[in-house]
Amino acid sequence: MKIVIIGGVAAGAKAAAKCRRLLPDAEINLYTDDTHVSYSACGIPYYVEGNFEDYQMLLVRSPEEFAQQNIYVHLEHKVSKILPACKKVLVENLKDKSAFLVDYDKLIIATGARPFVPPIKNIALNNVFTVRRIEDAIAIREKVKISKNAVIVGGGYIGVEMLEAFVRQGLHVTLLERDEHIMSIFDKDMAQIIKDQLMALPDRNFEILTGETVTEFIGDNNGVNGVKTSSGREFEVDMVLICAGVVPNVQIAIDAGIALGSTGAIKVTPRMETNITDIYACGDCVQEFNTISKAPMWMPLGSNANKEGRCAAMNACGFPEEFAGILGSSVTRCFRLTMSLTGLTEKQAAEAGFEPVSVIVNKYDKVGYMPDASNITLKLIADKKTGLLLGGQGIGAGDTDKRINTLATALLAKLTVEEFFNNDLTYAPPFSPTIDPLLNAAQILMTKVDKHD
Amino acid sequence: MKIVIIGGVAAGAKAAAKCRRLLPDAEINLYTDDTHVSYSACGIPYYVEGNFEDYQMLLVRSPEEFAQQNIYVHLEHKVSKILPACKKVLVENLKDKSAFLVDYDKLIIATGARPFVPPIKNIALNNVFTVRRIEDAIAIREKVKISKNAVIVGGGYIGVEMLEAFVRQGLHVTLLERDEHIMSIFDKDMAQIIKDQLMALPDRNFEILTGETVTEFIGDNNGVNGVKTSSGREFEVDMVLICAGVVPNVQIAIDAGIALGSTGAIKVTPRMETNITDIYACGDCVQEFNTISKAPMWMPLGSNANKEGRCAAMNACGFPEEFAGILGSSVTRCFRLTMSLTGLTEKQAAEAGFEPVSVIVNKYDKVGYMPDASNITLKLIADKKTGLLLGGQGIGAGDTDKRINTLATALLAKLTVEEFFNNDLTYAPPFSPTIDPLLNAAQILMTKVDKHD
Numbered sequence: 001m002k003i004v005i006i007g008g009v010a011a012g013a014k015a016a017a018k019c020r021r022l023l024p025d026a027e028i029n030l031y032t033d034d035t036h037v038s039y040s041a042c043g044i045p046y047y048v049e050g051n052f053e054d055y056q057m058l059l060v061r062s063p064e065e066f067a068q069q070n071i072y073v074h075l076e077h078k079v080s081k082i083l084p085a086c087k088k089v090l091v092e093n094l095k096d097k098s099a100f101l102v103d104y105d106k107l108i109i110a111t112g113a114r115p116f117v118p119p120i121k122n123i124a125l126n127n128v129f130t131v132r133r134i135e136d137a138i139a140i141r142e143k144v145k146i147s148k149n150a151v152i153v154g155g156g157y158i159g160v161e162m163l164e165a166f167v168r169q170g171l172h173v174t175l176l177e178r179d180e181h182i183m184s185i186f187d188k189d190m191a192q193i194i195k196d197q198l199m200a201l202p203d204r205n206f207e208i209l210t211g212e213t214v215t216e217f218i219g220d221n222n223g224v225n226g227v228k229t230s231s232g233r234e235f236e237v238d239m240v241l242i243c244a245g246v247v248p249n250v251q252i253a254i255d256a257g258i259a260l261g262s263t264g265a266i267k268v269t270p271r272m273e274t275n276i277t278d279i280y281a282c283g284d285c286v287q288e289f290n291t292i293s294k295a296p297m298w299m300p301l302g303s304n305a306n307k308e309g310r311c312a313a314m315n316a317c318g319f320p321e322e323f324a325g326i327l328g329s330s331v332t333r334c335f336r337l338t339m340s341l342t343g344l345t346e347k348q349a350a351e352a353g354f355e356p357v358s359v360i361v362n363k364y365d366k367v368g369y370m371p372d373a374s375n376i377t378l379k380l381i382a383d384k385k386t387g388l389l390l391g392g393q394g395i396g397a398g399d400t401d402k403r404i405n406t407l408a409t410a411l412l413a414k415l416t417v418e419e420f421f422n423n424d425l426t427y428a429p430p431f432s433p434t435i436d437p438l439l440n441a442a443q444i445l446m447t448k449v450d451k452h453d
Numbered sequence: 454m455k456i457v458i459i460g461g462v463a464a465g466a467k468a469a470a471k472c473r474r475l476l477p478d479a480e481i482n483l484y485t486d487d488t489h490v491s492y493s494a495c496g497i498p499y500y501v502e503g504n505f506e507d508y509q510m511l512l513v514r515s516p517e518e519f520a521q522q523n524i525y526v527h528l529e530h531k532v533s534k535i536l537p538a539c540k541k542v543l544v545e546n547l548k549d550k551s552a553f554l555v556d557y558d559k560l561i562i563a564t565g566a567r568p569f570v571p572p573i574k575n576i577a578l579n580n581v582f583t584v585r586r587i588e589d590a591i592a593i594r595e596k597v598k599i600s601k602n603a604v605i606v607g608g609g610y611i612g613v614e615m616l617e618a619f620v621r622q623g624l625h626v627t628l629l630e631r632d633e634h635i636m637s638i639f640d641k642d643m644a645q646i647i648k649d650q651l652m653a654l655p656d657r658n659f660e661i662l663t664g665e666t667v668t669e670f671i672g673d674n675n676g677v678n679g680v681k682t683s684s685g686r687e688f689e690v691d692m693v694l695i696c697a698g699v700v701p702n703v704q705i706a707i708d709a710g711i712a713l714g715s716t717g718a719i720k721v722t723p724r725m726e727t728n729i730t731d732i733y734a735c736g737d738c739v740q741e742f743n744t745i746s747k748a749p750m751w752m753p754l755g756s757n758a759n760k761e762g763r764c765a766a767m768n769a770c771g772f773p774e775e776f777a778g779i780l781g782s783s784v785t786r787c788f789r790l791t792m793s794l795t796g797l798t799e800k801q802a803a804e805a806g807f808e809p810v811s812v813i814v815n816k817y818d819k820v821g822y823m824p825d826a827s828n829i830t831l832k833l834i835a836d837k838k839t840g841l842l843l844g845g846q847g848i849g850a851g852d853t854d855k856r857i858n859t860l861a862t863a864l865l866a867k868l869t870v871e872e873f874f875n876n877d878l879t880y881a882p883p884f885s886p887t888i889d890p891l892l893n894a895a896q897i898l899m900t901k902v903d904k905h906d
Contacts, residue, residue, distance in 0.1 A: 010887070040820065040822075040882065040887075042820075042880075042881060042882055042887075043820060043822060043882045046822070046823060046882050046883070047822075051822065051823060051824050052822050052824070057821075057822040058822065291875075291877070301880060302880055302887045303877070303878070303879075303880035303887055303888070304877075306887050306888055307888075324875035326877045327876075327877035328877070329877045329878055329879045329880075330879055330880070330881070331879035331880065331881045331884050332881050333881065333883050333884070338884075340879050342877070342879065367493065367495075367496060368510075369493075369496060369499065369500075369504065369505050369510040369511065370499060370504060371504050371505070399855070401855065401879050401884050402852070402854065402855035402858055402859075403858075404879055405855055405856075405858070405859045405878050405879055405889075406855075406858045406859050406861075406862050407862075408859075408876060408877055408878055408879070409859050409860075409862035409863050409866070409868075409873075409876055410862050410865075410866065412863075412866075412868070412872070412873075412875065412876050412877070413862070413863065413865075413866030413867075413868055413872075414866075415862075415865070415866055419865070419866075420862075420865075422744075422777035422865065423780075423861060423862055423865050424744070424756070424757075424778075424779045424780035424781070424782045424795070424861055424865070425756070425782055425858050425861055426756075426782045426783055426784035426793050426795065426854050426857055426858055426861070427495075427754060427755055427756035427782075427783070427784065428495060428783070428784045428785050428786065429493065429495055429496045429499050430499070430786050431784050431786070431791075431854050434463070434493075434495075434755045434756055434759045435756070435759055435760075436858075
């Protein structure tokens with residue numbers, strides 16, 4: 001049994017390890033055009049921030065460790081063509097410029113995603129960065145240490161994480177977001193609160209400007225030194241980081257006749273099968289579906305990639321298993337502000353045919369007399385007709401992600417808001433108020449859904 | 454409509470407020486033999502610890518605030534008899550020694566619980582404290598400030614909370630526990646880990662001795678100065694705190710012919726009705742039932758009391774509502790160690806007729822390269838035959854209570870371990886590893902339950 005895996009960050013690396021455990025005798029080759037394998041891309045902002053000194057902390061497992069399990073990892077080897085009819089892939093060795101064909105019985109595509117690069121004038125200037133790989137992390141951190149002013153283009157998860165990292169390294173940062181809101185994965189009401197709370201942080205050394213489209217970078221042979229926007233503003237910079245979203249790496253799949261989904265990522269069955277026999281796909285290059293709405297979704301996150309890698313391996317190795325879909329749970333932090341959500345936003349819920357009702361509550365995360373009691377803002381969304389919980393969003397300096405994981409479990413179990421209100425959540429003054437904010441929110445939301453007997 | 458409420462800490466105070474909202478014209482009288490009403494008894498350890506200076510922070514709502522809502526709160530008024538046949542209660546004014554009869558249409562008993570005082574020689578000595586009321590809190594805190602050595606008798610929740618409080622105030626503390634384990638609400642394997650982890654804390658200024666029964670206090674007119682145990686040990690002390698558990702205040706209910714449950718607390722229907730018409734009970738004096746096993750349970754916690762107070766008020770006021778039972782969720786902290794559990798322990802599960810299987814995992818609570826990554830130990834319990842999740846326990850310096858609330862929701866929804874494994878929990882390096890420890894535990898536990906197709 002010959003298993004070939006393309007890509008090796010999270011999903012590919014997980015798939016390789018799992019295949020080995022399932023089939024001790026299989027021949028497993030993993031090809032990646034990357035210089036590293038099996039690393040925590042999600043950890044890059046925390047490396048840049050200076051939480052740890054050695055970038056090798058980001059590496060989960062080395063090629064040598066894979067080799068000990070007879071998994072052959074080929075770094076800087078780009079698979080440039082899949083030949084499904086003869087079950088081969090064409091591999092180019094980027095180091096010595098050689099090329100060769102490799103047979104597979106089962107192929108697992110885990111090509112991931114890459115930063116979206118908007119069409120901005122002079123984007124090729126030095127010190128205009130995107131972030132995905134280990135060498136990006138190293139280069140950005142080195143430049144950060146000798147810079148004073150930076151612009152970050154884009155205010156999604158990576159944008160706000162890098163904002164904190166840069167500021168903690170002493171930079172003054174201007175974050176420019178084209179849309180009306182940063183963190184637009186949240187409903188607009190919550191996204192507005194995020195911006196307001198970030199801008200209200202004391203002694204902040206950053207600006208967040210929304211509705212600002214970058215039109216041009218200015219610079220010379222030394223690199224970028226200015227950023228111009230459509231509103232006519234101009235910013236002096238030592239460096240720029242583009243965090244304008246990511247796109248799935250699917251060209252090789254398209255070329256092989258593999259179908260994409262409506263999100264632009266590879267369409268897979270719950271068994272992670274593509275439309276071509278014996279070709280599986282997993283990780284940031286595949287489309288997921290939402291557990292609640294069953295609608296296609298694309299959430300390139302390490303947690304999903306890991307599970308999908310496992311699932312693809314199970315099925316490729318002949319142990320059928322179905323991926324249960326995703327709720328869309330995610331979390332991040334920017335300074336003391338935690339932002340987390342799960343399930344459908346109010347907007348997504350309406351699009352999926354529900355009649356969403358919602359509530360936003362502002363509460364302490366623990367009893368008010370505890371010295372570290374902090375505020376959290378929770379939004380809870382349910383279907384008016386059935387009372388089914390659809391999603392939730394949490395923001396605050398307080399313990400927010402705890403509440404969102406609790407809620408994710410309620411979504412997984414398809415609880416109604418009334419059923420959820422009966423939850424017995426832990427209580428002690430250092431951990432929560434007597435009645436958890438989630439239950440406060442549920443109690444109000446219950447009054448907005450139709451009554452059932 | 455005349456509503457009389459006996460007791461006013463958590464359940465009674467909540468019931469009074471809820472009755473007023475439901476019935477704006479009802480006559481509401483609340484009698485308590487206590488000197489305060491509507492306070493956070495759970496907050497006393499944090500007051501003693503010095504998290505805040507003013508004990509009034511513990512007070513949720515004053516008699517004056519109640520009076521503004523036409524709720525008449527009568528402090529230091531002891532209800533000494535209930536006369537169900539003529540629907541009256543006998544009230545004794547403890548201040549002026551007067552007594553009078555009060556009519557009720559609906560009576561709500563919220564008499565709470567009191568510390569259990571074991572039969573120890575010379576227990577009446579000065580500076581031997583128990584803790585329940587505000588004046589206990591004030592007296593203990595004052596004595597703590599001028600003491601050097603203390604013994605705490607009993608290692609349950611309050612015992613370990615007060616241990617931390619005393620040590621943070623500069624005392625050397627010896628905690629003596631009669632049983633083989635402290636925190637015996639946990640399974641023995643986890644209780645042992647709690648003790649080991651507490652004893653492993655650096656620079657601890659306390660001892661925890663298990664299997665030590667206190668037999669005698671020694672002292673003089675100045676108060677206690679020594680503690681003797683059955684093993685022949687002797688400890689010099691300036692003060693002693695007895696935290697040997699609590700017992701429900703049910704004598705007045707017994708005298709009135711109100712039935713108790715097998716736990717010794719008042720037996721109520723899910724509508725918080727006692728066996729006598731128009732008499733409801735709620736809070737620490739009533740018996741709950743476990744949502745999973747339906748078995749009687751007695752968990753005198755502020756969170757339960759609050760919900761029961763609300764439920765009793767709903768039903769007393771003619772708005773039928775059923776209390777859904779409890780999972781047995783609770784949490785506390787001792788120094789950096791969080792201890793939390795929900796559902797059935799392995800022992801309780803076996804007693805309830807399940808065939809429990811379990812797993813214990815040791816994991817980081819977040820990605821290991823984050824500077825504040827800490828260990829957590831999670832125990833997950835399921836039924837072997839059905840895979841139904843039955844309970845979980847978490848201990849650690851890491852973020853444990855988040856996991857237990859997530860699990861509580863799974864128990865509420867009656868998820869199997871296999872269903873739970875599909876959970877989509879939030880991931881980012883500052884918040885959790887890529888695969889949450891809960892899912893690691895679930896994955897292992899799945900291999901221990903019978904397979905179903």
